[in-house]
Amino acid sequence: MDKGLLAYLLIPLLSAVIIPFAARSRARLADILANVTLLAGLLNLAWLALRPSVIAGGFADIPGDGFSLLLVGAVYLVGLCVTFFSAWFMEDGQANRPAYYSLILASVSAMTGVVTTTDFFTLYVFIEVLAVTSFALITTDESTKGIEGALKYFFLTFPASALIIVGISILMLSLGSLSFETLRIFMASDVPPGPVTFAAALIMLGFLIKSGVVPFHAWTPDAYQGAYAPVSAHLAGIVTKISGVYAVVKLATLLRFFDGRAAALSEMLMFLGLLSIAVGALAALRQKDFKRMLAFSSISQVGYIVLAAGLGTPLAIMGAIFHLVNHATFKTVLFLNSASLEKSAGTTDMEKLGGMEHSMPWTSWTSVIALLSTAGVPPLSGFWSKLLIILALWEAGLRGYAALALLFSLVTLAYFMVMQRKVFFGKKTQAAESAPEVGAPLLAPVVLMSALIVALGLLFPYFYAYAKMVAERILL
Amino acid sequence: MDLSIKMLITAVAVPVFGAFLIPFAARISTAARNAFAVLLGLFTFVAAASLASTVLGGQTADFTLNFPRGFDLILHADLLSVFMASVSAFVSAVILIYSLDYISHYDNQTEYYAMVVLFLGSMMGLVFSANLLWMYVFWEMTGFASWRLVGFFRSDRDVAKANKTILVTVFGALCMLLGIIMVYFDHGTLDLRMLHGQAISYAAAAFILAGILSKSATLPFSTWLPDAGVAPSTVTSLLHAAVLVKIGVYAYARIFGVTFAAPDAFSNTVLYLAGASALVSAGAALIDTDIKRIIAYSTVSQIAFIFLGLASGNKTAFVGALLYILMHSVAKGGLFLCAGIIEQNTHTKDINKMGGLFASMPVTGTAFALCSLSVMGIPPFGGFFSKFLVFSGAAQNGNLAVLLMFLAGAVMTLLYLVRLFYKIFLGEPAGHGSPKEGSVTMVASVMALALIGLALGALIYYPSAYAELLTNTLGVNLQ
Numbered sequence: 043m044d045k046g047l048l049a050y051l052l053i054p055l056l057s058a059v060i061i062p063f064a065a066r067s068r069a070r071l072a073d074i075l076a077n078v079t080l081l082a083g084l085l086n087l088a089w090l091a092l093r094p095s096v097i098a099g100g101f102a103d104i105p106g107d108g109f110s111l112l113l114v115g116a117v118y119l120v121g122l123c124v125t126f127f128s129a130w131f132m133e134d135g136q137a138n139r140p141a142y143y144s145l146i147l148a149s150v151s152a153m154t155g156v157v158t159t160t161d162f163f164t165l166y167v168f169i170e171v172l173a174v175t176s177f178a179l180i181t182t183d184e185s186t187k188g189i190e191g192a193l194k195y196f197f198l199t200f201p202a203s204a205l206i207i208v209g210i211s212i213l214m215l216s217l218g219s220l221s222f223e224t225l226r227i228f229m230a231s232d233v234p235p236g237p238v239t240f241a242a243a244l245i246m247l248g249f250l251i252k253s254g255v256v257p258f259h260a261w262t263p264d265a266y267q268g269a270y271a272p273v274s275a276h277l278a279g280i281v282t283k284i285s286g287v288y289a290v291v292k293l294a295t296l297l298r299f300f301d302g303r304a305a306a307l308s309e310m311l312m313f314l315g316l317l318s319i320a321v322g323a324l325a326a327l328r329q330k331d332f333k334r335m336l337a338f339s340s341i342s343q344v345g346y347i348v349l350a351a352g353l354g355t356p357l358a359i360m361g362a363i364f365h366l367v368n369h370a371t372f373k374t375v376l377f378l379n380s381a382s383l384e385k386s387a388g389t390t391d392m393e394k395l396g397g398m399e400h401s402m403p404w405t406s407w408t409s410v411i412a413l414l415s416t417a418g419v420p421p422l423s424g425f426w427s428k429l430l431i432i433l434a435l436w437e438a439g440l441r442g443y444a445a446l447a448l449l450f451s452l453v454t455l456a457y458f459m460v461m462q463r464k465v466f467f468g469k470k471t472q473a474a475e476s477a478p479e480v481g482a483p484l485l486a487p488v489v490l491m492s493a494l495i496v497a498l499g500l501l502f503p504y505f506y507a508y509a510k511m512v513a514e515r516i517l518l
Numbered sequence: 519m520d521l522s523i524k525m526l527i528t529a530v531a532v533p534v535f536g537a538f539l540i541p542f543a544a545r546i547s548t549a550a551r552n553a554f555a556v557l558l559g560l561f562t563f564v565a566a567a568s569l570a571s572t573v574l575g576g577q578t579a580d581f582t583l584n585f586p587r588g589f590d591l592i593l594h595a596d597l598l599s600v601f602m603a604s605v606s607a608f609v610s611a612v613i614l615i616y617s618l619d620y621i622s623h624y625d626n627q628t629e630y631y632a633m634v635v636l637f638l639g640s641m642m643g644l645v646f647s648a649n650l651l652w653m654y655v656f657w658e659m660t661g662f663a664s665w666r667l668v669g670f671f672r673s674d675r676d677v678a679k680a681n682k683t684i685l686v687t688v689f690g691a692l693c694m695l696l697g698i699i700m701v702y703f704d705h706g707t708l709d710l711r712m713l714h715g716q717a718i719s720y721a722a723a724a725f726i727l728a729g730i731l732s733k734s735a736t737l738p739f740s741t742w743l744p745d746a747g748v749a750p751s752t753v754t755s756l757l758h759a760a761v762l763v764k765i766g767v768y769a770y771a772r773i774f775g776v777t778f779a780a781p782d783a784f785s786n787t788v789l790y791l792a793g794a795s796a797l798v799s800a801g802a803a804l805i806d807t808d809i810k811r812i813i814a815y816s817t818v819s820q821i822a823f824i825f826l827g828l829a830s831g832n833k834t835a836f837v838g839a840l841l842y843i844l845m846h847s848v849a850k851g852g853l854f855l856c857a858g859i860i861e862q863n864t865h866t867k868d869i870n871k872m873g874g875l876f877a878s879m880p881v882t883g884t885a886f887a888l889c890s891l892s893v894m895g896i897p898p899f900g901g902f903f904s905k906f907l908v909f910s911g912a913a914q915n916g917n918l919a920v921l922l923m924f925l926a927g928a929v930m931t932l933l934y935l936v937r938l939f940y941k942i943f944l945g946e947p948a949g950h951g952s953p954k955e956g957s958v959t960m961v962a963s964v965m966a967l968a969l970i971g972l973a974l975g976a977l978i979y980y981p982s983a984y985a986e987l988l989t990n991t992l993g994v995n996l997q
Contacts (some may be wrong), residue, residue, distance in 0.1 A: 370631075397672065419662060420655035433587075436699050445696055452689050459681040467669055467677050506586040 050087075050114050051154040054079055058147035066142040073129035076143040080122040080150065087115045093426065097504060101511045106158075108512040109363065113157040113288060115300045120280040122149040125489035126284045127378055128272045130483040131385060142182050146276065149175040153284040155404045162210045162220040162245070165289065169206070170254070172285050173199055176277060182270035191268025198261040202251035209244030214238055222296055227296045239304055246293055246307065253286025254341055255348055256318040258362050263337040271381030274333060279374035283366060287344055291351045291362050295516050299354025308352050315349030316443060318342060323453040325462065330388040332380045335461055336373065339416060340455065343369050349447060353438055356517050359429030360509040368415065368423045368498065375412035375491045382484055383465070387477040393441050397470030402479045406466040408492040413462070415495045417455040423498035426505075522572040522579040523770040526595050526810050529565035529603065530646055533558050535638030540632040545795060548627075555631040559611040562638055566603035569595045571661065572947075574987075580648075588707050589843055594648035596988020597988035598776055602768045603645045605844055606761045609851050610638045613757055616855055616963040620862070630670060637663035637757065644765060651770065652707040654691065657733070661687045664762055668746045679745045686742040697725030703794035715994055718778035726773060727788065734766025734821050737795035744802075744814045760851040763817060764843060767824050772915045775828055775836065776992040786917070788829040793923035796822035800930035808867045809857050812938055813850070820846050820893065826907040826924055832997040833989050834910020840985040841904035845892060845974060849901055852889035852967035856882050859956035859964065860942065869938065878954060881961050883943045888968035892975070895928065899976030903982065914997075 057079040065072035090096075096103050104111055122195060125146055132139060152175060155168035173196075180192040210220065216237045217224050228238060254262035262282070267272045290311070299308040324341025329335035347369070350362035382405050383398070384390050399406040416422035428451065433446035479485075498505055536558040544551040572579055573596055583591040589974045615635060621627055640659035661684055669680030695775065700722035701706055728739075735743035746758050770788075774780040800816035806812050822847070827839025859882050861867055876883040888899070895905035905928065912921050953962060974981060989996065 153632060399672075414662065420658050425655075425658075433702075434701065440524070448692055448696055449689075452685065452692055455688055456681075456685055458684065461675070463677045463681060467672050468674055469672065502589075503585050508587075 047110055047114055047154065047158045049153050050083055050118070051158065052145040053083065054154070055151040058144040058151065059319045061144045062140045063149070065143075072140040072143040073125070073317075076125045076147055077122065077129065078321050079147060080118055080125060082180055084115070084118045084122055085116060087111070090510075097485050101508050104511065106490070106509075107515045108282045108508065109292075109332075109516055110158045112171060112363070112367065112508065112512065113284065114154050115286065116151045117150055117157070117280055118125060120370050120374050121146060123374055123378065123491060124272050124276040124279075125500075127275070127381070127484055127487050130481065131272055138182065142170065143514065144180070145175045145179050149179065149276070150282060153280065154170045156284050160222050162213060162222070166203075166206055166210060169285050169289070170203060173203070173252075173282060176281055176285075176327055176491050179273045179276065180265060180269040181191055181482040182273055185268070185270075187268035188267075190271060191265040194261045195265040195381035198258070199252050202248040202258075205244050205251070206248035209246075209248065212218075212241035212244065216241065222292075226296045226298070226476050229296065229303055230301075233333055235303065238375030239307060242293065242304065243307055244299055246290065246311070249286050249289040250311075251286075251316065251349070253290060253344055253348070255314050256321040256341060256455065259318070259322070261340045262341060263315075263334045264418060266337040266340070266377075267331060271384050272378065275374050275377035275381065275453045278336065278377050279370050283344075283370060287347050287351075287366060290348055291359070291366065292363075294351040294354050295359060297354075298332065298517075299352065300356065300358075300517070308354060312440075312443065313352075315345045315347075315352055316446060318345030318348060319447060319450050320345075320453075323457065326457040327453065329457075330392055330460065332383065332395070332465065333377070334353075334455060335392070336376050336380060338375075339454070339457070340369075340373060342450070343373070343416065346428065346431055350434060350444070351391060353434055355434050355438055355439070356513040357430060360506070360513045361427055361434055361516060362513060363509050364423075364427035364430060364505060368427050368495070371491050371495050372412040372415045372424060375408055375488050375495070376416075378484075378488050379412075382488075383482045389473055392464040394471060395465045396412075396468050397466075397474045398477065399466045400470065401474055401477045404479060404485050404489065405412055406483075408488045410450075410462070410465065411492045413458040415499070418451045419455070421499045423495050423505075426499060426502045520579065522569055522577070522595065523581050525565045525568050526579045526593050526646060527568040527581055529562055529569070529607075530593060530639065530642045532565070533541055533562045533642060534793025535639075537632045537636035537639055542626055549630060551631060555615045555635055556611070556618070556861040558635050559607070559614040559638060563604065563607035563611045566600065566607045566642065567598045567643050567864065570604065570915070573597050573600045574984075576973040576991075581713060588702075588709070589651050590649055591652050591708070592648040592709060592711075593643075593646040594711065595646060595672025596992065597984070598768075598771060598992055599645045601840065602764070602771075602843070603982065604643070605847050606641050606764060609632065609637065609760050609847050610641070610757070612790055612851065612855075612967065613760075613935070616960055619959050620858055624670075626670060626672075629666060630895065633663045633666045634757065637667070637761075641761060646766060648710045650701060650710065650773075653772075654698055655865045655958045657691055657694070657765065657769075659833040660762065660765060661691065664746070664758060667757060683742045683746045686739055687732050687800070690729040690739060693725045693732075697722045697727075697729070700725065710772070713777050714780060718774075718780060720781055720784060721779055723774070723784050724772055725779070726769075727784075730766040730773075731791070732766075732768050733769070734763045734825075734840070735818050736766070736821060737791055737798060738827065740795060740799060740818050743818055744806075747812075755837060758814075760817075760847050760898060763821050764847065766905075767821060767828070767839075767843060770825065770828050771839070776994055779995040785829045785831055787824060789917060789920045792822040792825035793920050793927070795827075796927035797923055797930070799839065799846075800927050800934065807869050809860065809869050809872075809938070809942070810854075810867055812869070812934065813853050813857055815899065816853075816893065816934065817850055818929070819931065820850065822927065823905065823908055823924065824914055826920070827904075830908075830912045830915040831995065832911050832914050833986075833993060834914060835908055836993055836996055837982060837985040837987045838904050838909075838911055838987060841900070841978075841981055842908060844981055845900040845904045845971065848967055848974065849889045849892035849904075849971050850897075852885055852971065853893065854887065854963050855960070855964045855967065858888040859960050860953075863953040863956060869941040872942045873945040874943070877955060879943075879956075881955060885905060885961075885968040887939060889964075889971060890939055892971040894932050894935055898972075900971050900978065900981075902975060903978045907982075 145147035244274040253259040352359040415422035418428040543554040579595040606740035665684040732739035803815035827949035892899035
C-alpha cells in the first residue's frame with residue numbers, strides 16, 4: 043500500500059458512510075457532501091502535482107511512482123464530474139439518492155485502493171469492491187434495462203474474478219509472496235519462470251475480461267447502454283479502465299515485457315489489442331444507438347492501451363498511460379453528453395435525433411472536440427498518445443502493427459462522422475425541435491473536460507515529462 | 519527578439535487564436551464580427567508579406583518552441599514559405615471581403631467566419647513549419663476547418679460530402695504521417711533545415727506523396743474536390759480550389775523540392791500521375807454541365823501542371839511551377855468568385871440553363887474572360903509565362919510521353935474554358951428570369967483579381983526574379 047495516498051482512499055469511504063445518515067432528512071445534503079469530498083481531494087492532488095515548483099523540477103518531487111498519483115487524480119476528476127452532473131441530472135424525488143452518492147464515493151475509494159496497492163491480494167479485494175458497487179450503480183434508475191445490464195456485467199465478470207483468484211493462488215504457491223515487488227524481482231532474475239507465467243496469464247486473462255477487450259467484450263455495450271445515464275460515464279470513463287486496463291498495464295510493467303522474458307504473453311496481448319482496435323471500430327460503424335456506439339468506441343480505444351501495454355517498452359508504457367488518461371477525459375465528455383441528450387431529447391437513438399447543433403450548441407461542440415481527440419486529430423491530446431504508441435511500435439520493429447493502428451484512426455473518424463451527421467449536424471428531427479440545451483451546471487463538467495482535452499494537447503511537453511518520470515520509476 | 523521573428527509568430531498565432539475569438543465578437547454584433555474577421559485576414563496578409571524584405575535580404579527568421587523527442591514547433595521564414603504565405607493570405611483576405619455580401623443571408627455565419635480564419639491560420643502554420651510533424655498537425659487542422667466549411671449547409675447531402683472530404687484527406691494524411699515516422703526513424707530528426715539535401719527512402723517518399731495527392735486532389739484521390747465544389751457556398755469551393763489544394767503543392771515543393779533529394783524513379787511516377795490527372799479531369803470538365811464542378815475539375819487539371827513543373831527536376835520548370843501557383847491562385851480565385859455571382863443571380867448552376875448573360879452582367883463577364891485567358895495561358899497574361907516556363911522546363915527533361923499528355927491537357931483547357939464562357943455569356947438567353955449584376959463589393963473583388971492577373975503578366979519581371987532567387991538559393995538536386 044502506498045501510504046502517502048491512503049487518505050485519498052479513506053476520506054471518500056468515510057463520506058460514503060456518513061452520507062446516508064446526514065442526508066436522512068435533507069436529501070440534497072448527499073449531493074453537497076459527495077461533491078465537496080471529491081473537490082477537496084482533487085484540489086489537494088493538484089497542489090501536490092501541479093505546483094509551479096514541482097513542474098519546474100520535472101516532477102522529481104512527486105511521491106511514490108507517480109503512476110498511482112496520476113490515476114488517483116483521474117479517478118477523482120471523473121468522479122467529481124459525474125457527481126456534479128448527477129446533482130442536477132437526478133430527479134428531485136428520486137428515492138435512492140443518498141445510496142447513489144454513497145456508492146459513487148465507495149467506488150472512488152475502491153479505485154484509489156486499486157491504483158495504490160502494492161500486492162495482488164489487496165488488488166483483488168478492491169477490484170471486487172469496485173465490481174459490487176458497479177452492479178448496484180448500473181441499476182440506479184431501477185429500469186429493466188439497467189438490471190439486465192448489471193446482470194450481464196455480473197455474469198461475465200464473475201468468471202474473471204475466479205480466474206484472477208486462481209492465478210493469485212498459484213502465484214502465492216510458487217513465489218511465496220503476493221507483493222508486486224517480488225514478482226518484479228523474480229522476472230528480472232534468471233530463474234526459469236515456470237508456473238509463474240501461467241499464473242500471470244490467468245490473472246491477465248481475468249483483467250482482460252474486465253476491461254472488455256475483444257473477444258471478451260460482449261458485456262460492455264449492454265452494461266453501458268442499460269446503465270443509469272451518468273453512471274455509464276462513470277463506468278466507461280474510469281471504472282472499467284481502472285478495474286481492467288490499469289491492472290493490465292501494471293502487470294505488463296511487472297512482467298518486464300520489454301526484456302522479452304514473457305514474450306508469448308506479450309505477443310498475445312498485442313494481438314488482442316489490435317483485434318480490439320479493429321473489431322471495436324468496425325462494430326461501432328454499424329451502431330444505431332449513441333451509447334452503444336460509444337461503448338464500441340471504448341472497446342477500440344482500450345485496444346490501443348492494451349496494445350501498448352503488450353509491447354511494454356518505456357515509450358509504449360508512456361503512451362499507454364497517456365492514452366489511459368486521455369480516454370478518461372474524452373469518454374467522460376461523450377457519455378455525459380449522451381446523458382444530456384437523453385434528458386433533453388428523451389432518446390439516444392441516432393435515427394430519432396438530428397440537427398442538435400442548433401438546440402444544443404455546447405453539447406454539440408464539446409462532443410466534436412472529444413470525438414476528434416478520440417480519432418487522434420492533432421493538436422488535441424488523443425493525437426499525442428496515439429503517436430507515442432505508434433512510434434513505440436515502429437521503434438520495436440513492429441511496422442505492420444504500427445501501420446494498422448494508425449490507419450484504424452480513420453475508421454474511428456468514420457464512425458464519429460456518421461454519428462455527427464445523424465445527431466448534431468444534419469436535418470432537425472421532431473425530437474430536436476423541442477429539445478432545449480441543458481443548463482449550465484450540466485455543461486460545466488463537460489466544458490471542463492473538453493478544456494482539459496485541448497490543454498493536455500497543447501501542454502504535451504509537461505505531460506510527456508510526467509509520463510517519462512513515471513515510466514522511469516516503474517520500469518527501471 | 520527581432521522584429522521579423524515577431525511578425526512570423528503573429529502571422530501564425532493571430533489567425534489561429536483569433537478564430538476562436540470570433541464567436542465572442544459575434545456576441546457584440548454582426549458588424550463587429552465581420553469587421554474582426556476581415557481585419558484578421560488583412561493583418562495576416564500584412565504580417566506574412568512584411569517578411570518578404572527579410573528573406574529577400576538573404577536572411578531567414580526562425581522561432582522554436584521546444585517539444586520532447588524532437589517534435590519542436592519550428593517556424594521558419596524563407597523565400598518559399600513567405601511566397602506561399604503571402605499568396606494564400608492575400609487570396610483568403612479577398613475571400614473574406616467578398617463573403618461579407620455573399621454569405622450575409624445564410625445560417626451559421628459565425629461558424630463560417632471562424633472556420634475561414636482558422637483555416638487561414640493553420641495554412642500559415644503549415645507553410646511556416648520547418649518540422650514535418652507540425653506540418654502534419656497544421657495539415658489536419660486545415661482538414662478540420664474545410665470539413666466544417668464544406669458542410670456549411672446542413673442537408674444530408676452536404677454533410678455526407680463534407681464527411682467524404684475529410685475522410686479522403688485524413689486517409690492521405692495518415693499515410694503521410696506514416697511516411698513522416700519513417701523519416702523520423704531513418705534520419706533521427708524531423709527538422710527540415712537539418713534534412714536539407716538528404717536522400718529519402720522510396721517508401722517514405724511514396725507515403726508522403728499519398729498525403730500530398732489527397733490534399734491537392736490529384737489522381738487517384740481527386741474525387742473529393744468536385745464534390746466539395748458542389749457543396750454549398752462558392753466561397754467555400756473557392757477556398758478549396760484556390761488555397762486548400764495548394765497545400766499539397768506547397769508540401770511537395772517544400773519536401774521534395776527544397777529539402778529531400780527525391781529518387782528519379784519517384785519523380786517520374788509523379789509526372790505520369792500528374793499527366794493522367796491533367797487529362798482525366800480536363801475531360802471531365804469538358805462534359806460536365808455544373809459550372810462549379812467544371813471549375814473544380816479545371817483546378818484538378820491545373821494542379822497537375824504545377825506538379826509537372828515541380829517534378830521535372832530542372833530550374834526553369836521549378837520557377838515556372840512557383841509562378842504557376844501565384845497565377846493560378848489569382849485567376850482561379852477570380853473564376854470561382856464570378857461563378858458565385860452568376861449562381862446567386864440566376865439561381866442555377868446548370869450551364870445549359872444560362873446563356874446570353876453578357877448583356878446583363880458585363881463586368882462579371884469581362885472579369886470571367888480575363889481570368890479564363892490567364893488560366894488558358896494566353897499572352898500577355900501572367901498565366902502565359904508560368905505555363906511557358908513549365909513546358910520549356912519539361913521539354914528539357916526530355917520525357918516525350920509526359921510532354922504530350924500535358925500538351926493535350928493544355929489544349930483541352932482551352933476548349934473547356936471557351937465552351938464554358940460561350941454557354942454562360944454568349945448565345946441565346948435560356949429562360950433565367952432577369953439576372954442583374956452582382957453587388958459592388960463582389961464585382962469589385964472579381965475585377966480586382968482579373969486585373970491583377972493582367973498586371974502580373976505585364977510586371978512578370980518581379981515575380982519571376984523572386985522565383986529564380988528562390989530556386990537558386992533553396993532548390994535541391996535541380997539541373
